[in-house]
Amino acid sequence: MALQHDSWAEAAEACGVSPSAFSQGIAALERSLGVTLFDVAGRRRTPTSAAVAAEALARRAIAAHGALDDWATATRTGAAGLVRAGMIDTAAIHHFGDHLMRYRRDHPRVDLRLSVASSAELVDNVRAGDLDLAVAVATSKDPTLEQVPLIDEPVRVYPPPGTPAERLSDPTTWGPWVSFPRSSRTRRLVGEALSTMGASFDVVAESSQPRVLREMVRLGMGWTALVVADAETEPHALEPLTPEPLIRRRLVCVRRRDRRLGPAVDGLIQLLVAAQPTP
Template sequence: MKPLPSLRHLEYLAALDEHGHFGRAAAACGASQSAFSAGIAELEQQLGVRIAERDRRHVLVTAAGRRLAARGRALLADARALVEMAGAEARPMSGEVGLGSIPTIAPFVMPRLMPALRKRFPELDLMLREDKTPALLEQLAQGRLDLLLIAFPYETPGCETMMLFRDAYLFACDRASPMAAVEAVRSRDIRSQSLMLLEPGHCLHSHALPVVEAAASAPEATFSATSLQTLVAMVAVGMGTTLLPQLAVDAGLLEGSQVVTRPLGYEGGKRTIGLAWRRNSARAAEFRKLGEAIQSWANSSGVGEPLAGLAQSIRKG
């Protein structure tokens, strides 16, 4: 029987597949390039498969190498789950948890939420990472993150999700706009606007589109921004209008600007904020408890709109 590859070898394999470069992959693993190269060579010898084709300038991970890397990531995730299970059994609600969130939530919720969670669970070390939803889901699947706080609806295959609260969209325009005088924005008002949204890739873009489409014959977005702050700056100088999440506005996004918001006077225009974790996570019970704490904090702090019931909010994808 061939000797089994070590977890370290599998880490090398996954890193080489991700970076496509020996130097960068070695650095990602905290290894010297010579040790990394030797490790890949040992793995090739153990498995009897060519993992990478290389010369002085280029590295190409073979098709077999990519397939093995995918399986290696799954094995690494299982090994991490084993460690998580042992930790959860020994000391629940303690240790490190990699928490990912998106740019339209993290800056506006985390500064208030994190202190509350640290007070409630002092032995839990939450390590926050901000990115777009697709990248966060990939990192979750690879075991580089444990838990996500994101916006729904969003497809999360292989995940268990827990909905926490709702967040409404608000119509935003500059203070001098005629729209600033209306009490609520009607669907026919949207049709005449020069609307700006976040660029594709942000879930806020896909969530806002149904709101726009609800106003029949609404024009296409005229500008795509990379952040809510950029959208606000463009609206402030009269370049157009936009839709902003209530969470961001309540957290002070518009302070010092000439931008005002108005509610939407027609059905639609809400997203749901929730958690997602790997379906087979050994810490699922802890994450549900954490979700209950976040939901309780949101309700008591006036963050978002409460859901009808917690029991109906847990789903498996």
């Protein structure tokens, strides 16, 4: 601004333009505003009282513009933005809980919203565009979705405590079962694996919460097949039938292929793929 410079030419230089351009610019501004900003006394230009008021308003306008610029650079670098992420409970709690905390701490200007739900719901939300990314059990091929593998989790079989040893070795005698609700991807995978082994998979109790399934097994309601992280954690950890997993459940990061995500989302995804699975 010209208010704090003594000479017209000095102010022009501060603006980085020639004195002539500065003069023309001020004249054009006065014309467009219809307000005289400077009194002319000899070769001296004295700012009018109107000029100081105009300067305050002009500074606010410039600051508002600069705020947009700042936001743009922050968004460009991934320091700011909106990230709508979804995770299944195991991922949110066991595998990526501290990663999420760390991301939150390192990116305070990112608005990270996490929703925990079942794989099916998460993938549906990603498809609808309500979620930017989801960590879920790998789904069938879908050309509109991109799935990058994150973690392979072993799923083991857990009989109720006190099950006779002869039943343990014969899969046809396994069951009955407690498992996730019918819509669960894991339940479907487990069911398929048991069928190929010749075992029945009659589910006598359901819950979406691994904690609840674990307690049911402890109470003798039935067998279950769970991810190790869900089954063998205290309190009341279960004893696996064998160390060998029944199947391996693959957790992937799902996102829409057509949607260009912001750098903030990319940053979170990179963090997830770089994360070593917590054993």
